[in-house]
Amino acid sequence: MTDGEIHELVADLRRQGGAPLPAARLVYKTYGTLNATRSNAILFPTRFGGMHEQNEFMIGPRHALDTEKYFIIVPNMFGNGASSSPTNTPAPHGGGAFPNITIYDNVRQQHRLISEVLGIERFALVVGWSMGAQQAYQWASLYPDMVPRLACLCGTAKTTDHNRVFLESLRAAIEADELFRDGHYDTQPLGGLRAVGRIYAGWAYSQDWYRAKGYRALGFQTLDDYLTGYWDALYTERDANNIMAMTWTWIHNDISANETFDGDLDAALGAISAKTVLMPGMTDLYFRTADSEEELQHLQDGRLQEIPSIWGHMCGAGQHEADTEFIDQTLKALLAS
Numbered sequence: 001m002t003d004g005e006i007h008e009l010v011a012d013l014r015r016q017g018g019a020p021l022p023a024a025r026l027v028y029k030t031y032g033t034l035n036a037t038r039s040n041a042i043l044f045p046t047r048f049g050g051m052h053e054q055n056e057f058m059i060g061p062r063h064a065l066d067t068e069k070y071f072i073i074v075p076n077m078f079g080n081g082a083s084s085s086p087t088n089t090p091a092p093h094g095g096g097a098f099p100n101i102t103i104y105d106n107v108r109q110q111h112r113l114i115s116e117v118l119g120i121e122r123f124a125l126v127v128g129w130s131m132g133a134q135q136a137y138q139w140a141s142l143y144p145d146m147v148p149r150l151a152c153l154c155g156t157a158k159t160t161d162h163n164r165v166f167l168e169s170l171r172a173a174i175e176a177d178e179l180f181r182d183g184h185y186d187t188q189p190l191g192g193l194r195a196v197g198r199i200y201a202g203w204a205y206s207q208d209w210y211r212a213k214g215y216r217a218l219g220f221q222t223l224d225d226y227l228t229g230y231w232d233a234l235y236t237e238r239d240a241n242n243i244m245a246m247t248w249t250w251i252h253n254d255i256s257a258n259e260t261f262d263g264d265l266d267a268a269l270g271a272i273s274a275k276t277v278l279m280p281g282m283t284d285l286y287f288r289t290a291d292s293e294e295e296l297q298h299l300q301d302g303r304l305q306e307i308p309s310i311w312g313h314m315c316g317a318g319q320h321e322a323d324t325e326f327i328d329q330t331l332k333a334l335l336a337s
Contacts, residue, residue: 002063004031006052009113011279013084015105016258021093024084026109028052028075030157032067034125038119042072042075043126045110045135048246055132057318058098064114064331070124071087075110077131086183086241087311096183096244103131114146122146126274129153129316130286131246134253140272141255150274152185153316153327154281155308156291158254163286166203167247168197174240177193190313197235201227206283206312214311218319269298275332278300280328281315305330 006029013024029052042065044055051240052074065072076082078101086098093099114120126147128136133155140147141157159167159285177192179185205214210223220226255261256268276299278292289306296302307326309315315323 003027009109009117011109011112013078013101013105015099016102017100019099021084021089021099021101024078024109026075026078026084026113028039028073028113028286029067029083031072031074032070034071034118034120035042039122039124040070041114041118041120041123042070043061043136044072044074045106045128045132046074046080047077047078047128047130047132048250049243051076051080054317057324058328059223064328064335065127069287073114075106075116076105077135077249078109078248079249081239081242084240086245087239095241096153096181096185098183098241100248101245102257103134103138103249103255104142104258106249107130107142110135110139111143122148125149125151125331127153127331128152128155129314130155131250131253133287134250134255138255138273140276141268142258142260144273145215147272147274149337150272150276151279151331152276152292153279154284154287154313156253156287157269157295158256159251160291164251166199166286167251167298169199170191171244171247172243177240180240183244185240185266188236189240193235193238193240193243194232197231198227200235201231203285204210204313206285206310208283208310209312210309242296266298269295270300270304273300274303275334275337278302278304279299279307279316279330280304281307281309281311281313283310284313284315286313328336 009026013021027161056076079085126139133152137157142149173195174192177189179189215226256265260267280289280292307315309323310319
């Protein structure tokens, strides 16, 4: 699905951790038509490093997110290069001076967009994958009356210690490159960025996927070709400060870290009244099924639907047709409930 309209909300971003970011740009894309009662909206936030285009494989006719029935809104996370980010924010807040922004900050600004600009009072569904799932969780916890249905794909309500170890390794790889200069660089620290890609390669897909030489399904015949042609190419085209901004957001993900819940994660999960489907990937190394099982115990109306895939975390990325179809059918059932 590529049709749709790109818009932006420009407004000061109130942040949990400090002064507002003035004239912050929240870029979003919409698909389909909002009905007269404004009751057919679906919110589908972006993931780590992804922009709205990376969500489009799940949007369109015949999909659960059917543009002939629903009005789909895809807000870009701060730091992803589309909404306000180190790369597109003018001095004195751009580059290495870009402020820390939480999942809570993202969702609060999205709420301004949804309520004040679009005039939507209640969604049909809020769904997200990876960091998008973190935002979806935050939405359902903060605004339960607006979220009757929730789907969290390969994501948790709070970043675990094990997940943080991975994220800290990405940051350390960038910081170890002398060209990084604490974010005030003139040339991208390509050595650090390449190292980020190589670290990611060991986490994004599962051991079973590598054993089956899953990279061949991506068009690479050898492991070396895959590492250079996929991961090196992907991360040497990215911006180091954007990665640092988004990893900080991910590390500090905790839907209870706000004045409403004061750090009580059980209470934050318990506030979610939506019909909820948690969809961990069977072989996801970031967000384990056991993490979702623990969170499920505190939800009012939740169930767990594990994605039976060897594609690790990437089972939700649209790279494997069977996984995408499994997710799509689960979302169709949720929307019909």
